[in-house]
Amino acid sequence: xxxxxxxxxxxxxxxxxxxxxxxxxxxxxxxxxxxxxxxxxxxxxxxxxxxxxxxxxxxxxxxxxxxxxxxxxxxxxxxxxxxxxxxxxxxxxxxxxxxxxxxxxxxxxxxxxxxxxxxxxxxxxxxxxxxxxxxxxxxxxxxxxxxxxxxxxxxxxxxxxxxxxxxxxxxxxxxxxxxxxxxxxxxxxxxxxxxxxxxxxxxxxxxxxxxxxxxxxxxxxxxxxxxxxxxxxxxxxxxxxxxxxxxxxxxxxxxxxxxxxxxxxxxxxxxxxxxxxxxxxxxxxxxxxxxxxxxxxxxxxxxxxxxxxxxxxxxxxxxxxxxxxxxxxxxxxxxxxxxxxxxxxxxxxxxxx
Amino acid sequence: xxxxxxxxxxxxxxxxxxxxxxxxxxxxxxxxxxxxxxxxxxxxxxxxxxxxxxxxxxxxxxxxxxxxxxxxxxxxxxxxxxxxxxxxxxxxxxxxxxxxxxxxxxxxxxxxxxxxxxxxxxxxxxxxxxxxxxxxxxxxxxxxxxxxxxxxxxxxxxxxxxxxxxxxxxxxxxxxxxxxxxxxxxxxxxxxxxxxxxxxxxxxxxxxxxxxxxxxxxxxxxxxxxxxxxxxxxxxxxxxxxxxxxxxxxxxxxxxxxxxxxxxxxxxxxxxxxxxxxxxxxxxxxxxxxxxxxxxxxxxxxxxxxxxxxxxxxxxxxxxxxxxxxxxxxxxxxxxxxxxxxxxxxxxxxxxxxxxxxxxxxxxxxxxxxxxxxxxxxxxxxxxxxxxxxxxxxxxxxxxxxxxxxxxxxxxxxxxxxxxxxxxxxxxxxxxxxxxxxxxxxxxxxxxxxxxxxxxxxxxxxxxxxxxxxxxxxxxxxxxxxxxxxxxxxxxxxxxxxxxxxxxxxxxxxxxxxxxxxxxxxxxxxxxxxxxxxxxxxxxxxxxxxxxxxxxxxxxxxxxxxxxxxxxxxxxxxxxxxxxxxxxxxxxxxxxxxxxxxxxxxx
Numbered sequence: 001x002x003x004x005x006x007x008x009x010x011x012x013x014x015x016x017x018x019x020x021x022x023x024x025x026x027x028x029x030x031x032x033x034x035x036x037x038x039x040x041x042x043x044x045x046x047x048x049x050x051x052x053x054x055x056x057x058x059x060x061x062x063x064x065x066x067x068x069x070x071x072x073x074x075x076x077x078x079x080x081x082x083x084x085x086x087x088x089x090x091x092x093x094x095x096x097x098x099x100x101x102x103x104x105x106x107x108x109x110x111x112x113x114x115x116x117x118x119x120x121x122x123x124x125x126x127x128x129x130x131x132x133x134x135x136x137x138x139x140x141x142x143x144x145x146x147x148x149x150x151x152x153x154x155x156x157x158x159x160x161x162x163x164x165x166x167x168x169x170x171x172x173x174x175x176x177x178x179x180x181x182x183x184x185x186x187x188x189x190x191x192x193x194x195x196x197x198x199x200x201x202x203x204x205x206x207x208x209x210x211x212x213x214x215x216x217x218x219x220x221x222x223x224x225x226x227x228x229x230x231x232x233x234x235x236x237x238x239x240x241x242x243x244x245x246x247x248x249x250x251x252x253x254x255x256x257x258x259x260x261x262x263x264x265x266x267x268x269x270x271x272x273x274x275x276x277x278x279x280x281x282x283x284x285x286x287x288x289x290x291x292x293x294x295x296x297x298x299x300x301x302x303x304x305x306x307x308x309x310x311x312x313x314x315x316x317x318x319x320x321x322x323x324x325x326x327x328x329x330x331x332x333x334x335x336x337x338x339x340x341x342x343x344x345x346x347x348x349x350x351x352x353x
Numbered sequence: 354x355x356x357x358x359x360x361x362x363x364x365x366x367x368x369x370x371x372x373x374x375x376x377x378x379x380x381x382x383x384x385x386x387x388x389x390x391x392x393x394x395x396x397x398x399x400x401x402x403x404x405x406x407x408x409x410x411x412x413x414x415x416x417x418x419x420x421x422x423x424x425x426x427x428x429x430x431x432x433x434x435x436x437x438x439x440x441x442x443x444x445x446x447x448x449x450x451x452x453x454x455x456x457x458x459x460x461x462x463x464x465x466x467x468x469x470x471x472x473x474x475x476x477x478x479x480x481x482x483x484x485x486x487x488x489x490x491x492x493x494x495x496x497x498x499x500x501x502x503x504x505x506x507x508x509x510x511x512x513x514x515x516x517x518x519x520x521x522x523x524x525x526x527x528x529x530x531x532x533x534x535x536x537x538x539x540x541x542x543x544x545x546x547x548x549x550x551x552x553x554x555x556x557x558x559x560x561x562x563x564x565x566x567x568x569x570x571x572x573x574x575x576x577x578x579x580x581x582x583x584x585x586x587x588x589x590x591x592x593x594x595x596x597x598x599x600x601x602x603x604x605x606x607x608x609x610x611x612x613x614x615x616x617x618x619x620x621x622x623x624x625x626x627x628x629x630x631x632x633x634x635x636x637x638x639x640x641x642x643x644x645x646x647x648x649x650x651x652x653x654x655x656x657x658x659x660x661x662x663x664x665x666x667x668x669x670x671x672x673x674x675x676x677x678x679x680x681x682x683x684x685x686x687x688x689x690x691x692x693x694x695x696x697x698x699x700x701x702x703x704x705x706x707x708x709x710x711x712x713x714x715x716x717x718x719x720x721x722x723x724x725x726x727x728x729x730x731x732x733x734x735x736x737x738x739x740x741x742x743x744x745x746x747x748x749x750x751x752x753x754x755x756x757x758x759x760x761x762x763x764x765x766x767x768x769x770x771x772x773x774x775x776x777x778x779x780x781x782x783x784x785x786x787x788x789x790x791x792x793x794x795x796x797x798x799x800x801x802x803x804x805x806x807x808x809x810x811x812x813x814x815x816x817x818x819x820x821x822x823x824x825x826x827x828x829x830x831x832x833x834x835x836x837x838x839x840x841x842x843x844x845x846x847x848x849x850x851x852x853x854x855x856x857x858x859x860x861x862x863x864x865x866x867x868x869x870x871x872x873x874x875x876x877x878x879x880x881x882x883x884x885x886x887x888x889x890x891x892x893x894x895x896x897x898x899x900x901x902x903x904x905x906x907x908x909x910x911x912x913x914x915x916x917x918x919x920x921x922x923x924x925x926x927x928x929x930x931x932x933x934x935x936x937x938x939x940x941x942x943x944x945x946x947x948x949x950x951x952x953x954x955x956x
Contacts, residue, residue: 078818078819112398113398114399114404114533114534114536115536123555179587182586182587183590186590186594187594194594198582198587198590198596199580199582200558200580201557202557204390204558204578297583298584299583299584300584300587301556301581301582301583301584301587303554303555307556307583308556310583311396316773316775
């Protein structure tokens with residue numbers, strides 16, 4: 001298999017060792033498989049919690065001194081801050097507190113915003129889901145559609161053009177593309193008018209009702225375009241290469257021999273089989289959706305989780321970084337696990353392997 | 354063929370319609386309404402003035418709340434705000450302010466009790482100290498009687514009239530028990546300044562409305578919006594397009610990108626910031642024990658002076674700051690503060706003179722080795738210094754390149770050390786793990802705070818903690834002058850003392866001032882019709898102290914026929930129609946596709 005981007009492979013490998021079940025396509029086997037995967041995921045999450053605690057304590061810089069940046073704080077005030085943040089306790093006690101709080105979903109209070117991290121994340125979740133989710137759907141649809149057509153007629157002009165274009169966009173730095181789009185379609189250059197807003201998710205004086213949806217839609221165009229442009233290549237290439245593998249298979253020849261139209265051979269026979277690696281890839285990408293798109297959100301001042309993470313790093317706001325970091329890792333783990341299970345359920349070959 | 358045509362036509366309609374949408378959506382505020390939109394590249398950290406520390410937040414609070422005094426628009430000297438007059442006892446320890454009869458935006462009278470409550474809250478509640486704790490450290494007691502506010506000090510303090518604490522309405526705030534966790538997101542806010550906050554969408558915008566009860570009279574504009582951009586380039590794009598009307602705090606490249614825009618006034622005046630080098634001249638803690646790992650040669654004032662002679666400040670300004678700064682022949686107070694600014698003249702002036710720098714080092718016994726690098730007189734160490742700068746700051750990178758070149762001329766090697774901001778603050782302000790570091794300070798109309806950053810007491814304590822020094826400086830003369838200026842209530846006399854302090858810093862060179870950066874801003878001339886900077890004569894707009902520019906600003910009223918208010922239904926209708934057409938267009942597009950699909954199946 002010539003997976004152009006390595007992202008498609010781990011799930012297949014990970015699915016391997018657990019596939020000891022019988023060949024029969026029983027729901028029972030899938031359940032057992034799913035449970036074992038869930039166990040693994042829980043273990044990973046536990047490790048993430050432990051890891052997060054220590055990684056963030058190893059980071060350079062004393063958070064309290066950092067708070068005092070540019071301000072005149074007496075040592076007594078610093079001590080008070082330390083006490084307030086629980087940093088004056090022994091490391092082991094801090095660890096126990098941290099694990100307990102995390103299990104209660106208490107991610108602490110942001111140094112900078114002085115509000116619970118979970119609240120901050122909650123506020124940002126919607127916008128991120130809207131932007132990154134829409135971007136994912138469009139990128140996947142576009143990638144699968146172009147990948148299928150390109151793979152089915154390998155070497156055609158469409159193949160060369162779409163593969164070439166997607167790879168060029170894949171290689172373009174997101175930041176540069178985003179700013180370019182902003183300059184051209186946001187501000188307007190020459191005959192091109194500045195159609196789209198330059199920032200945010202909505203206008204300051206946003207209208208109500210349907211017009212509001214349209215307003216948000218207008219704000220989404222450029223960030224979404226940037227987001228899609230730089231990532232759709234991976235879906236296209238995975239789809240294209242897995243379709244190429246199917247093209248030479250006997251069953252495709254059989255379908256053709258039956259006299260089916262070319263389109264139908266593709267849609268009914270080849271594509272469903274070729275879709276599997278793409279499905280895995282999509283699931284893993286969903287995990288990253290909650291992380292938002294840091295760069296895109298930053299360019300377009302999109303009030304999502306990516307922007308929050310960026311702000312946290314810029315300050316730096318340790319509790320906020322810690323919280324968003326955990327959120328992203330945990331969601332990736334969960335989605336990975338789901339991908340394994342779905343793959344197992346979708347593809348009988350994995351079960352029998 | 355026909356199918357293709359139908360598809361194309363449908364797509365064409367959809368695209369066309371989508372293209373029309375923004376025209377229909379452009380939010381024209383209600384006819385005749387005057388709205389100013391200010392861009393900011395920093396989001397508000399808190400709307401609670403007791404907690405907010407970011408510049409953008411304190412700026413917004415300056416527009417919302419009254420203070421005891423504000424800098425005068427002409428002279429920057431303290432002038433009446435909520436305090437209409439004041440007296441001082443002969444010993445300088447008791448200050449009595451007469452609070453003017455004004456109203457809070459909810460109609461309640463402003464009394465001395467509000468001011469007393471605000472100061473006492475900060476003095477007694479640790480959480481309330483977050484933003485302005487040090488300001489009240491010297492307060493013994495604050496009491497109110499009617500409109501008279503009496504502040505008793507522990508020791509005299511000439512900077513009393515540059516008090517940065519906004520006066521809060523007691524009747525609204527006294528019920529707040531947990532100050533540390535109070536976000537103050539209640540709108541409209543009750544305040545006594547020119548504007549009232551009416552809405553805050555986190556990390557998106559703050560909307561302020563003119564305060565009709567404001568004692569100086571209602572501002573000329575109706576609404577002031579502060580709109581946040583994460584990315585400075587996007588904010589510049591927003592200004593060029595007209596999504597925002599004004600933006601401040603630009604750096605030279607950003608400023609140059611708006612200079613040729615016919616719709617934009619590129620605002621370039623003297624700024625409030627001094628940029629300097631901080632030199633580790635033997636850092637110590639407050640009990641005079643050495644701390645850190647500074648190069649021993651920098652303890653020698655001759656070496657520091659030689660470094661000073663080796664720097665071509667003109668060239669740095671021209672090539673690092675693109676000419677948008679003033680080379681420093683003074684110290685830590687920039688020339689815009691005319692009263693307090695000091696500049697070296699005559700023999701004292703250290704100009705660019707590498708020959709003289711070499712001469713000084715030769716005479717002091719720092720001999721050049723075969724590699725051209727000098728060594729200390731005892732021959733133990735080469736003059737190899739580290740230069741600490743921040744990561745991701747192109748201007749500091751460039752500065753480092755130039756300094757490395759200048760110092761090479763005098764046999765001194767400079768290597769650049771990049772640190773993220775928290776590590777930088779720690780190493781250059783507390784642990785003293787540096788030789789030379791970039792530094793700077795934005796000075797207030799009363800320079801007391803920046804002067805205090807070079808006091809002995811600001812060094813970290815014996816445990817190597819706390820402080821707030823900008824130089825680890827501890828000098829008897831400087832210390833004495835500082836105490837004298839604190840007690841000196843006669844402004845010209847105080848200015849003389851402050852100038853002497855700067856002279857001391859200049860000649861002893863624990864810090865070497867490089868340049869004073871200009872205040873760079875931009876605003877749309879098709880929107881803003883008048884705005885008074887502070888100071889009035891070529892002063893600042895956004896970065897200025899006090900609310901003057903944003904109180905006096907006037908903008909073009911939006912034209913009739915716009916939306917907002919009663920016009921809203923109109924836009925709604927247009928948008929609805931447009932949206933409907935988009936949906937129909939898309940439906941048509943997909944239907945033609947579906948039909949083709951069905952046709953395929955049937956074959």
